[in-house]
Amino acid sequence: MTADLAYYSLVAVYSAMAIYTISFVTFALDLAKRSGDAQQAASAVAVPAAPVGSSGGTLRKGAGGGSTIVLDRADTVTGGGDVPGASGGRRASKFERVATSLLVLGLLVHVASVVMRGVAAGRVPWANMFEFSLTGTAIIVGVYLVVKLFVDISYLGAYVTGLNLILLAIGTVNYYVAVSPLQPALQSAWLVIHVLVAILGTGFFAIAAGLSVAQLIQTKREQAKLANLRFMDTLPAADRLEDLAYRVALVGFVLWTFTLIAGAVWAERAWGRYWGWDTKEVWTFIIWVLYAGYIHARATRGWRGARSSWLSIIGFAAVMFNFSIVNVFFKGLHAYSGL
Amino acid sequence: MARSSDRAPGATGTPDAVDSTEVTDGSDAVGDPLRPSDHYDSVAPAEPAAGDTAASSGGDRDGGVTNPRLGLVGYLRFFWRQLTSMKTALFLLMLLAVAAIPGSLVPQRTSDPNGVVQYRADHPDLFPVLDKLGVFDTYSSPWFSAVYLLLFISLIGCIIPRTKHHFEALRARPPRTPARLSRLAGYRSVTLEAGEGGASGVDLDPAAAVTAARAQLKRASYRTEVFGDSVSAERGYLRETGNLVFHSALVGVLLTVGVGGGFGYTGQRVIVEGQTFTNALVSYDSFNPGRWFSDSQLSPYNITLDKFRTTYEETNTDALGQPTDYTADVTTRTQGGDPRSTQIKVNSPLAIGGSTVYLLGNGYAVDVTVTAPDGSEPFTDTIPFLPQDANLTSQGVIKVPDGLSEQVGMIGFFYPSAVETGDGSGILASSYPDLLNPVLSLNVYDGDLALDDGVPQSVYSLKTDDMTEIAGAGAENGQKALQLTPGETADLPNGLGTITFNDVKRFASLDVHHDPSQVWVLLFAVLTFGGLLTALFVPRRRVWVKATATGTGLRLEYAGLARGEDPTLDRAVGEVARTHLTTLGVPADAAKAASRPGSTSNDTGPSASRGGRRITP
Numbered sequence: 033m034t035a036d037l038a039y040y041s042l043v044a045v046y047s048a049m050a051i052y053t054i055s056f057v058t059f060a061l062d063l064a065k066r067s068g069d070a071q072q073a074a075s076a077v078a079v080p081a082a083p084v085g086s087s088g089g090t091l092r093k094g095a096g097g098g099s100t101i102v103l104d105r106a107d108t109v110t111g112g113g114d115v116p117g118a119s120g121g122r123r124a125s126k127f128e129r130v131a132t133s134l135l136v137l138g139l140l141v142h143v144a145s146v147v148m149r150g151v152a153a154g155r156v157p158w159a160n161m162f163e164f165s166l167t168g169t170a171i172i173v174g175v176y177l178v179v180k181l182f183v184d185i186s187y188l189g190a191y192v193t194g195l196n197l198i199l200l201a202i203g204t205v206n207y208y209v210a211v212s213p214l215q216p217a218l219q220s221a222w223l224v225i226h227v228l229v230a231i232l233g234t235g236f237f238a239i240a241a242g243l244s245v246a247q248l249i250q251t252k253r254e255q256a257k258l259a260n261l262r263f264m265d266t267l268p269a270a271d272r273l274e275d276l277a278y279r280v281a282l283v284g285f286v287l288w289t290f291t292l293i294a295g296a297v298w299a300e301r302a303w304g305r306y307w308g309w310d311t312k313e314v315w316t317f318i319i320w321v322l323y324a325g326y327i328h329a330r331a332t333r334g335w336r337g338a339r340s341s342w343l344s345i346i347g348f349a350a351v352m353f354n355f356s357i358v359n360v361f362f363k364g365l366h367a368y369s370g371l
Numbered sequence: 372m373a374r375s376s377d378r379a380p381g382a383t384g385t386p387d388a389v390d391s392t393e394v395t396d397g398s399d400a401v402g403d404p405l406r407p408s409d410h411y412d413s414v415a416p417a418e419p420a421a422g423d424t425a426a427s428s429g430g431d432r433d434g435g436v437t438n439p440r441l442g443l444v445g446y447l448r449f450f451w452r453q454l455t456s457m458k459t460a461l462f463l464l465m466l467l468a469v470a471a472i473p474g475s476l477v478p479q480r481t482s483d484p485n486g487v488v489q490y491r492a493d494h495p496d497l498f499p500v501l502d503k504l505g506v507f508d509t510y511s512s513p514w515f516s517a518v519y520l521l522l523f524i525s526l527i528g529c530i531i532p533r534t535k536h537h538f539e540a541l542r543a544r545p546p547r548t549p550a551r552l553s554r555l556a557g558y559r560s561v562t563l564e565a566g567e568g569g570a571s572g573v574d575l576d577p578a579a580a581v582t583a584a585r586a587q588l589k590r591a592s593y594r595t596e597v598f599g600d601s602v603s604a605e606r607g608y609l610r611e612t613g614n615l616v617f618h619s620a621l622v623g624v625l626l627t628v629g630v631g632g633g634f635g636y637t638g639q640r641v642i643v644e645g646q647t648f649t650n651a652l653v654s655y656d657s658f659n660p661g662r663w664f665s666d667s668q669l670s671p672y673n674i675t676l677d678k679f680r681t682t683y684e685e686t687n688t689d690a691l692g693q694p695t696d697y698t699a700d701v702t703t704r705t706q707g708g709d710p711r712s713t714q715i716k717v718n719s720p721l722a723i724g725g726s727t728v729y730l731l732g733n734g735y736a737v738d739v740t741v742t743a744p745d746g747s748e749p750f751t752d753t754i755p756f757l758p759q760d761a762n763l764t765s766q767g768v769i770k771v772p773d774g775l776s777e778q779v780g781m782i783g784f785f786y787p788s789a790v791e792t793g794d795g796s797g798i799l800a801s802s803y804p805d806l807l808n809p810v811l812s813l814n815v816y817d818g819d820l821a822l823d824d825g826v827p828q829s830v831y832s833l834k835t836d837d838m839t840e841i842a843g844a845g846a847e848n849g850q851k852a853l854q855l856t857p858g859e860t861a862d863l864p865n866g867l868g869t870i871t872f873n874d875v876k877r878f879a880s881l882d883v884h885h886d887p888s889q890v891w892v893l894l895f896a897v898l899t900f901g902g903l904l905t906a907l908f909v910p911r912r913r914v915w916v917k918a919t920a921t922g923t924g925l926r927l928e929y930a931g932l933a934r935g936e937d938p939t940l941d942r943a944v945g946e947v948a949r950t951h952l953t954t955l956g957v958p959a960d961a962a963k964a965a966s967r968p969g970s971t972s973n974d975t976g977p978s979a980s981r982g983g984r985r986i987t988p
Binding site for chain 2: 301303314
C-alpha cells in the first residue's frame with residue numbers, strides 16, 4: 033500500500049513535470065508574442081492613446097426624483113504606470129491563457145502527488161529534502177497563482193514554471209528517498225507549523241525575487257542601456273515592479289520571522305536550547321537579516337530602486353543556498369535530508 | 372533626531388525652497404513619525420541656493436559638518452547622527468549577515484566541540500590562524516559582537532527620540548486641510564445639485580456634510596479636526612507604535628539573551644537503566660554554569676531510569692532499523708514528595724524542580740565483572756559505550772588499575788546485532804540497532820594505564836603508550852580479541868584472570884537545563900512578531916472631506932495621503948466617499964458609482980490623480 037502510493041506519487045510528479053514543461057514553453061511563446069506586440073505598438077505609436085476606461089460623468093436621478101448628482105471625474109491617470117506604452121488594458125494572449133491553464137492542471141497533478149506521498153508516509157509530506165522540494169515547488173506555483181488573482185503578474189509565468197521545473201527535477205532526481213517513518217526528533221506538531229511556514233515564506237521570496245529581476249531589467253531598459261528584450265515593454269514600469277516585489281517580499285519576511293521564532297520554540301523542546309548557532313539556524317538568521325536589510329534599504333534615500341532590489345535577489349539566493357548546499361554539505365543538527 | 376527636522380517645511384530659512392504658506396503635500400513635522408534624515412519618507416534635503424553651495428562645499432546640507440570650528444560636542448553630535456542614520460543601519464545589517472557566515476563554515480566550540488578538535492587534526496597549519504581570528508567562537512568573537520553592538524546602539528539611538536516624538540504625535544491634532552486636495556491621492560469630487568423637483572432627501576448644507584463626515588471618520592477610528600468647510604482626519608498611529616514595539620522588542624531579546632543566560636545552567640549526565648541521578652554538582656558528567664550561578668540553585672531531586680525503551684522500524688524495508696521512538700521511563704523524587712513515575716521523550720522533556728530535563732541521546736552499556744585468579748573481583752561495573760553508527764556499533768573502555776598482577780585496559784566494541792563482515796577476516800559489524808545478536812569484542816592491554824601522571828583522562832579513551840596489546844589484532848602473541856555474548860566468561864591472556872560479560876543495558880543521556888530568561892526571550896519574540904505585523908500592515912493615512920456650496924448645490928471633495936506604504940489608500944478614500952454620500956441621502960447605487968476609483972493607480976504619491984475634468988450631462 034505504502035509502496036504503491038509512493039510509486040503513484042512519483043508517477044504524478046513526473047506527469048506534473050511534463051505538464052509544467054509544456055506550460056513553460058507556452059509561457060515562453062507568450063513572451064515572444066509580447067515582443068511582437070511591443071514592436072507593433074512601437075510602430076503604431078503615432079496614434080495617440082485614447083482615454084482609457086469609460087469614466088464619464090454620470091447623472092442619476094435620486095430616488096425621490098429630487099437631486100442630481102454630478103460626478104467630477106478625475107482624468108484616468110496611470111500614476112505608477114501600470115504599463116508603459118499603449119497596452120493599458122492588454123488582454124491576455126492565447127498563449128498566456130493556455131499556459132496558465134496548463135499550470136493550474138500541472139499544479140493539480142502536483143498536489144495529488146504531494147497528497148499521495150503524505151498518505152503513503154502517514155504524516156506531513158515535508159520531512160526530508162525530496163519531500164520538501166516536492167511540497168515547496170507546489171507552494172511556489174500556488175503562491176504565484178494566488179498573487180495573480182490580485183495583480184496580473186503573468187509575465188512571471190515563464191520564470192515560475194522554469195524555476196519550478198529545475199527545483200522539482202533536482203529534488204526528484206538527486207534527493208529522492210523512499211518513504212520512511214519520522215525519527216523521534218521530528219515527531220512534533222512543530223514539524224507541521226515550522227516547516228510549512230518556512231516553505232510558504234520561500235514561495236513568497238521566490239516570486240519577489242522574480243519581480244526584482246524583472247525590475248532590474250526594466251530599469252536598464254528605462255535608462256536605455258538595454259535595447260533588446262522587447263517583451264519587457266509589456267511589463268509594468270520599474271517602480272511598479274519594485275512596489276509589487278516589495279509587498280510580496282514583506283509577506284515572505286513576516287512568514288520567515290515566524291519560522292525563526294517557531295523554530296526556536298521547537299529547538300527548545302527537542303534539543304534543550306532555543307538557539308545554538310546550528311548551521312541551519314545561522315543561515316536562517318542570515319536570510320532574515322538580508323531581508324531586514326532589504327526593507328531598510330527600500331526606506332533609505334539613495335537605495336530605493338535597483339540597489340535595494342539586489343538585496344531581494346541575494347536574499348532569495350541565500351534561501352536556495354540554505355536549502356541545497358547547507359542541507360547537504362554542512363554539518364549540523366538539521367540533518368534531515370534523508371540522503 | 373535633530374536631523375530630520377532640520378529642514379522641515381516652514382522651518383527652513385530659505386523661503387524659495389518650500390512655499391511655507393501652503394503645505395503642499397499635507398505633511399507636517401509633528402504628525403509624521405520621526406525618521407532618520409536619510410529615510411525615504413522624511414523631507415528631502417532642500418537644494419541649497421547658489422550662494423550656499425559655495426559656502427557649504429559640495430551641497431552638504433548640514434553645513435556644520437565642514438565647519439572648521441566644529442567643537443568636540445559638534446563632532447560627537449556628528450558621529451551620533453552618522454551612527455543613527457539609515458545608511459549606517461543598513462551597512463551594519465549587511466555586515467552582520469556577512470559576519471555570521473564564517474560560523475557556519477567551520478565547527479563552533481559551543482555547538483560542535485568535537486568538530487573543532489577534528490578540524491585541528493585535519494588542518495594543523497590553518498587552525499592556529501583561524502583560532503586567532505576567533506572563527507571557532509564566531510558568535511562571541513569581538514568582531515561579531517562589535518557589529519551587533521553597534522547595530523543595537525544605532526537602533527537605540529533611533530528608538531528613543533522616535534518614541535518621544537511618537538508620544539507627542541499621539542497628542543497632536545490632524546494637520547490643516549491642504550489647499551488643493553485635487554493634487555492628492557484618491558482624489559474624487561462629487562457635486563450634488565438641487566434638481567427640478569427641489570431637493571428632497573439629500574441634505575445640501577455644507578456644514579451638515581462636514582459634521583456627518585467627521586462623525587463617520589470618528590467612527591472609523593480616525594482622529595479628526597474640522598477646519599472651516601473641511602474635516603481633516605488621520606488614522607494608523609498604531610503603525611508607528613508597532614514599528615517602535617518591534618525594534619524595542621529586538622533590544623529586549625538581545626538583553627534577555629545576553630544577561631538572562633548568566634542566571635541559568637546546563638548539565639549533562641549519562642544514566643544507565645537502574646541508576647539514579649541526584650541533582651547535585653558532583654553528579655553531573657559535565658556542567659556549564661551561568662555567570663551568576665550558585666550551587667543553591669540546584670533544587671534537590673533525583674531521577675531513576677527504570678527502563679529505556681526503543682522502537683525501530685521493522686516492516687518498511689526502505690527504513691529497516693530506523694528509530695521511531697525513544698522513551699525513558701523514570702521515577703522522580705522531589706524533597707518531601709512521593710515518588711512519581713513519568714516519561715521523558717525526545718520532544719517532551721520533563722519539568723522538575725525549576726529545571727527541564729531533556730532526552731538527547733542513548734546507547735548501550737555493558738555490565739562486566741573481572742575476576743582475579745584468587746577469586747576476588749577487582750572490577751565490576753556497567754560501562755556506557757558510545758554509539759559509532761546508525762546500527763549502534765558502540766565503543767568503550769574498561770580500565771582495571773588494581774587487583775590484578777598487572778594494570779589492565781581494554782578497548783571494547785559492542786555489536787547489538789553482530790554479523791561477520793563477510794570477507795573471511797572474522798571482523799564483526801552490527802546490522803541492526805536492536806539486540807538481535809549482542810557480542811562484546813575486547814582488545815586487551817597490560818602495562819601502565821598512566822592514571823598516576825596527574826593528567827586527567829577521558830573515561831572513553833585508553834592511553835596505550837606504556838601498554839602492550841595482549842589480545843587483539845595487534846597482539847604479538849597471536850591471541851585474538853576476546854569475544855563474549857551476555858553470560859559468557861573468557862580468560863584474560865597471561866593468566867591474569869577472567870572477564871564475565873554479565874548483561875547489556877541501555878543508557879540515556881540527559882541534559883538538565885535551567886534558564887529563567889527563556890520565557891522573557893519568548894515574550895519579546897512574540898512582541899517582535901506582533902510589532903512587525905502592525906508596523907507593516909496597519910496603514911497610516913490621512914483623509915480629507917471638503918464640502919463647499921456651489922450656489923445651486925454642494926460640492927464634495929475627498930482625498931487621502933499615505934504616510935508610508937499604503938497600497939489600499941485609493942480604495943479607502945472611495946469607501947469613505949461612498950459611506951458619506953449614503954449618509955447624506957444619496958441612493959446607494961448612485962453613491963457607489965460616484966465613489967468609484969478616480970484613477971487606476973495604486974500609487975500613493977500626491978501626483979497620482981489630478982483634478983479636473985468636470986463632466987456634466
